[in-house]
Amino acid sequence: MQKTFNIGLCGLGTVGTGVVKILQKHQNEIVHQIGYPIEVKKILVNNMDKKREGNIPLSLLTDKVEELVEHPDIDVIVEVMGGIEETYEVLEKAIQNKKHIVTANKDMMAIYGSSLLQFASENECDVRYEASVAGGIPIIRSLTDGLASDRIHKIMGIVNGTTNYILTKMIEQNRSFEDVLLEAQQLGYAEADPSSDIDGLDAARKVSLLSTLAFSMSVQLQDVDVRGIRDMSYDDLFYAEQLGYTMKLLGIASRDEGKIEMSVQPTLVPHHHPLASIKDEYNAVYVYGEAVGETMFYGPGAGQLPTATAVVSDLMDVVKNIRLGVTGKTSVQPQFETKLKHSSEIYSKFFFRLEADDETGTFLAITSVFAEEKVSLDKILQMPKQGRATAEIVLITHEASKEQIDNVLHKLESLQVINGIHSYYRVEGEGEA
């Protein structure tokens, strides 16, 4: 008799509908690769009466989670409904019933990922979550398999499409943050409440997931230092361009001598850096490995079918493992104790944009502050502000510690000649020669 593998699909929103589409459309190729068909047995929905896209038999729908997690014929739970605590409990119940898990849920994984993986492993169940980071880009696999033999030193990712879209349009079209955000909301690229995107939380969740894998440490979401793009002005982007840099919201994670730092922050990258050319809503993850050197993985970070591709590829992996009888045996526990760098150990260049009195001695006063903190300057741009007795001063430092930069900021704030610190941002990569 022909065996069929059955899934219980939790959620029939954008991604869930995409999963059903891909399973239907590519069934032939899927059967060829894994030997058996995959069928959707039950679908958990909130609202039984809502009209649904595509031809999904009503008999599959249920609003009772037990009909999925306790169903004797269901092999794998595909979770694409979102939510954190409740969803985690559903998946725990599923694992108790020996169901394997494929999820696209970064919010839940960033908080409960290590518990879930541990519990699954004890129950010989698989948990896969490729779709939770950078949608259609197979970055999790690349870290766990393709670059498994290497020691990863640094990851820098454009892992939030909404903010990359906003920054791209701001600089290309000389527009304000608020203006582009509104457009992005109208186009459906940004949510009605955009805060988790524009304040960096969404990216921070992805950084914590990638760091856990890349550094083999169990990291906490709250250890990611987060700063979004809400306060950015067109001028910040413009001056960055003038100095040879493109502004991106980067998730950064790096390791030196067993200690790590993790952050999400607006960052200047040189025009020639691979990340600088990533435009609009695209995502890219740059990985620097000790042996492999520079690599980058580029693709759509969201969207129905890209995300569903990642979900179904994970599902095929799990089914292969079920067939071979090796589920729950491929996940690896973190190897190293989590040690975070102190702010005196986090080094980078920094960009400052200041407004100061346009008079003798101003520049000396400012540079003295940097000199006192032993921060040397790489690039300087000074222009009079039109119609005002002030000058705009843009500086890029050489490498300095976060601690030094915090000290500089503190001193600049109390400097008489300074009328305002417009902005300061991290700078990554070597600039143009």
Place this chain on the structure above:
Amino acid sequence: MQKTFNIGLCGLGTVGTGVVKILQKHQNEIVHQIGYPIEVKKILVNNMDKKREGNIPLSLLTDKVEELVEHPDIDVIVEVMGGIEETYEVLEKAIQNKKHIVTANKDMMAIYGSSLLQFASENECDVRYEASVAGGIPIIRSLTDGLASDRIHKIMGIVNGTTNYILTKMIEQNRSFEDVLLEAQQLGYAEADPSSDIDGLDAARKVSLLSTLAFSMSVQLQDVDVRGIRDMSYDDLFYAEQLGYTMKLLGIASRDEGKIEMSVQPTLVPHHHPLASIKDEYNAVYVYGEAVGETMFYGPGAGQLPTATAVVSDLMDVVKNIRLGVTGKTSVQPQFETKLKHSSEIYSKFFFRLEADDETGTFLAITSVFAEEKVSLDKILQMPKQGRATAEIVLITHEASKEQIDNVLHKLESLQVINGIHSYYRVEGEGEA
């Protein structure tokens, strides 16, 4: 008792030495991930007396292949010695003795890959060859695992670092092909006999390996249409730039309605295309999937440690499979019959650079040829040649079939007003708006 997995290393050149280095340096992390150490048991070399880099015990070296492929304690043969027929025979013998194979040998895989995979599968052995395409970039895994659920329509790859280095320097430094080639040879980026790189054969081998995986068809190396960069001039690159394009040597493979085309040829890509920004000796593979859309994988295409990273990651995979008892069970035979497109079914835009008499009627005569073959023109650039009674004419067509373009070329050749067809190249992607 602690089990150790043993490898027989065939070849101790650049990559072989890199494999030994990574196994030594990352032993701790490798043991954590796969549970057991990996040890080099024997190394096959040509010359027993040659001085070797690093601290490799002389007792490991042998020039007798039997000491590896028949060694009772060796689990995996790592083949990094190159060669085709003889090497294939060595690996066949290894598989007969139930050894698994990890190879970086694209030359051999492009010809004997499907036989080797088939034979290994019959013997429950694994064969892995990630390092054979694009060095440190995990592109094979991305096609077989990460994008497994998708239907790949097109692959375009910069898969030869030498030619990408040459093209980058030609355009950036206004230099001739011959001049940059000489420099590349001095720097060790190009071989003393550079023909397999610059004439496209190296890239063609990679295209055939990628096509087999992406389209699930068994393709032949001779079905890849190959054209190298030996005849390119700085002017070709210059005019391409003027019209908004960057010239790259691309391996192209695409599928429509079950039929495929494969080629290696100099190709114009728009400046804003992800492939246009890949510089120097870097590689990148652009993959267009039906569901996922545009993705790209970027990294070092060669070099000791990047390539060795791919080899050791493969090795770790094989060891995991040995431990789980599932070797030889994960490879998938091609699903579809190989059908090649006829030249009337291969569509793209084309770039022409012609020299013609600078007199009335010339342009009409030329455009008439295109019109007769129903090829319409997208961009036209005409300039008088300094100090001559001729004009340089650069054209970019709209989409046309290869057959149409061949007809146009044939007619242009016999046109009186044309003094020379300097060059013609394929054009990919949409140009600037």
